[in-house]
Structure formats: structure tokens, C-alpha cells
Amino acid sequence: MAQRLRPVGPEFVQTAPLRLAFTRDMAAAPDVVFRALAEDVAGWPEWFSAVSSARPTEGGREVRLRGGTRFEETVLLAEGPEVYAYRVDVTNAPGARAWVEEWRLAPAGTGTRVRMTFALDGTAAFRLVCRLVRPGAGRAFRDAVAALDRRLG
Template sequence: MGTARRLRLVGGMRALETVLVWDPARCFAYRVEEAGVPGVRAMMEEWRLAPSPYGGTTLHWTIALDVRQPVRPLWRAANPLLAGVLRRAARRLDLRIASAAVHG
């Protein structure tokens, strides 16, 4: 915990994140220290995994954003885009978990 990572996302967005929680089987949470996104003052994400009563795993994703007023409507309009990003990230996470289970 407390580990920082710099990343560049599709579209050229850059960020500096600090890991708050890292439990590979249950939870990953981080806060964004610096974001190359106009109007974002603060951001935090949590990915929580839990056994599903139907088999497999349930993913609970929480994102908290503090954005400046002029760009707030743009973030609301971006919700469908964020949902697609989450789906793709969840699929990659699922593949990583499956690969880790196979490789011990």
C-alpha cells in the first residue's frame, strides 16, 4: 500500500495514482494524485471482488469524482463510456484471475 504508479491511458490521458488497498483476491483501491483530465480535482476507485451466489465472482466497482462545475455535465454524459471501459477492464481482470489460477 502507498505504492505510486504513473500510467498513460488510451487517448493520451496520464495519471499518477497511489494504491490504498491491494488484496488480489478481494480488493484493489487507489486514488488519483494527478490526472491529465481537465476539471478533475480528485478521484478514487475501488474494485471489490466477492463470491457470487450463482458461481464465479461478483465485481463491485465504485468511483468517486470531484470535478469542477463547468465540466460536471460532461462527466455525467460520459457515464456510458465509463461503463464500457469498466466492462473491458473487468474482462481483462477475469483473464488475469483465470491465468493466475492455472499457473498457481
């Protein structure tokens, strides 16, 4: 059953009770990576294997993951080529109360250092599950960034 989450702003990335952050370098330049993240929402399933569908909406996105999790999101920051962040407004993930995902892009040689942060709040059970899936989420992130890099190369 879908539930509406607490509306939070971009500062939640710094204040969330639980933060999961992952970093990986890629060969593509920051502006190219930013365009893939922020402007080619429908292309996400082609490089992020956890995403089964994504489509832009007025001011946000609708995303479905493999396995059935759904998100209605609002874009909070689209400050290219440095940061792209969105808030989950509605999800069917049980126990979630507030959720922001932030992608930070920084030059790294001729490429980009990508840092993705999940900022989360929820029930004790939700937070525990998030901690337990951290290794898998990290692998999914690293694999996705590698696939995006191949796609952009």
C-alpha cells in the same frame, strides 16, 4: 497540463460529490482477480483497452490512457481478495479536484462479482463531462472485465 489533486482517503468513495459505479460477474475466483488488479499492474493494457500503459511505482502506479490522459496514483487499499483502491494524485484531466477508484470483489457462485466505483470531485464542467461519459465508461468497464476473465481463464 498536469495538476495535483486534493489528497483524499478511501472514505471518499462514500462521500464524493459524484460516484459512478459498475458491476459485472466473472468466472475467475476473487483471489485470482485481485492478483491481476493489484500485482500485475503492467498487464492492465492487455485486458483494459482504454489503458495504453501502466507501471507500478513506489506506493502506487503511473497509468496512461489511450487519448493521452495520464495519472500518477497512490494505492490506498490492497486488501486481497476483497478490495483494491487507489487515489489519483496528479492528472492532466482538466477540472478534476479529487479522484479515487475502488474495485470491490465478492464471491459469486464459483466466480467473482466485480464492482468498480469512480469517486470524483471537480469543477461543474468536469462533473458534467463525467456524467456524459458514464455510458461509455460502463461499456469500457464491462469489456475490460470480460477480457480479464478470458485472460484468467
